Amino acid sequence: MSSSLAAIIGGAAGAITLLGIIVLSIWFCLFRNRSISRNSENGSSDPSLQAGRNVGTELSLRGGVPSPNPLEARYFMLEDISLATKNFSDINLIGVGKFGEVYKALLNDGVIVAIKKRFAAPSQEFIKEVKISYQVFYLSSIRHRHVVSLLGYCQENGQQMLVSEYIPNGSVSSHIYGASQLSGEKLEFKNRLSIALGAATGLAHLHALNPPLLHKDFRTANVLVDENFIAKVADAGLKNLLARIDTAGPSFQMVDDDIFLDPEVRDFGGRFSEKSDVYSFGVFLLELVSGREASRSQISESDQSVVEWVQNYRDTSDISVIVDRRLGTSFTTEGMKEFIQLTAQCVNPSSERRPAMNYVVSELDRIREKEMSLTTVMGEGTPTVTLGSHLFTALR
Known part of the structure; x- marks a missing residue:
């Protein structure tokens, strides 16, 4: 009898101990998951990595x-x-x-x-x-x-x-018409397409954020290129910051002749939107293809600006009027016409008729791939780019 009682008591004690172990295990797992969840909100499950990110x-x-x-x-x-x-x-x-x-x-x-x-x-x-x-x-x-x-x-x-x-190779503007421009040299069309595609991808990424981040001051000077001529969008959000912190008004004002500014905003006091950035991007494309500063460029002997020329562009137009002469024959006529057509869509006076940046990215990617396949010499390979840069090829 006593041995049976002892067995019962021993079994009960073992069950209680097992139950305690199970409860402690569940509590430990829940606590650990909560800790991981809190850190995962900041992109890491390792608290030590989180501490390391906030240097300073x-x-x-x-x-x-x-x-x-x-x-x-x-x-x-x-x-x-x-x-x-x-x-x-x-x-x-x-x-x-x-x-x-x-x-x-x-x-x-x-x-x-x-x-x-x-x-x-x-x-x-x-x-x-x-x-x-x-x-x-x-x-x-x-x-x-x-x-x-x-x-x-x-x-x-x-x-x-x-x-x-820090982006070591400076702005795109300095390379196509600024201080870094090298006399008698050129940046081939397919390389300009790569720069355009990179900048478009960056701007599209900003528009895809929730809420969308509007650049509001996109221009050629705000597109930087690194040592490999990878394009990066600079100063995103800076205009918003300055508008908020300057009690006496923004540090920089919009000017009437700002060629990059959406005419619906400039002339009619409209609100900035993603399509306003698209217009500015179109002017950027215009400077890339013409090799000239859009605000100072004119077509032939008329008073027509390059923006007006592109807005009125038709398939039968003579593209040589606008294309940078330094490009020589480094492009296909079809690819150049498609590029100019896309530019014309971006600078359409009506924001409703301008494409979204995602569409611009896909079109630039398509045009670039076609140009690469048609203009790359067999066995040419990919050049190593250095500051200065080997992307510039002397005119023949």
């Missing part, structure tokens, strides 16, 4: 405060930026944009960045807009091959700065 210290106007959100843009100390730019030396000055002077900088971790700097009174609004508004539009978290990444910001000593990815 997040500051408010009153002092140092750790950033609660790893996806926020990184705060850079002015001391570090000054060291990285050699105290904003003229040697490191690479241009002047809508936000202000642009410097090339080498961070202490070996990363090369571009720093936009302007003088402005300290403003909590600036920090809020960069941290929140840029985050709403996902700008500080966008990592796309054809979009220049925003890395961080700084506000100290009456200066406001934006830190971005």
Whole structure:
């Protein structure tokens, strides 16, 4: 009897122990899944990786405060930026944009960045807009091959700065009609198509965000190319930022003769839309194919601008009037006509008749593939591009 009772008690104790182990196992799994879920919202299941992403210290106007959100843009100390730019030396000055002077900088971790700097009174609004508004539009978290990444910001000593990815080969405008243009040389049509396709892909990606991010200042100078001439869209969202943080009005104003600006916005006070960016992209295509600055270009001896010429373009028109003479015979007539037709669609005065950027991407891809197959010499191979660049081929 006693042995039976002992067996019963032993069995009950074992069952209770087993039940306890099961409960603890379930609790551990639930806790672990919750932890992974929280980290997965930020793109990683490894907490150590999340901590590593938020390098640097997040500051408010009153002092140092750790950033609660790893996806926020990184705060850079002015001391570090000054060291990285050699105290904003003229040697490191690479241009002047809508936000202000642009410097090339080498961070202490070996990363090369571009720093936009302007003088402005300290403003909590600036920090809020960069941290929140840029985050709403996902700008500080966008990592796309054809979009220049925003890395961080700084506000100290009456200066406001934006830190971005550095693109070594400059803007497309400098290569087709600017300071980097080499006399007597050309950028072949298929290479210009590749640049156009990359820029279109970047702009289409911005439009596909939820909510869509409108560039509002897309122009040839805001399309940069890296050492391999991969195109990247720059300054996305910058116009929105400046409009919000400048109490006295935007740092740059729209001008009546801004050739890149949607005429429905410029002339009739309409609202910006994705189709406004498409119009600007069309003018970019126009400059690519003509090799000239659209705002200063005219056709023949008439007063007709190149934009007006493209808007009135018909299949029977003489494309040699508009095509960059430096292109020589590096293109097919059919491919060039299709490119000009697409450009004409983009700069249609009516926004309703302009295509969406996804359509533009697919058309440019199709035209480029056709041109590559018809104009690439057998055994030509892919050239290695260096700064300067080997994409430019001397006219024969």
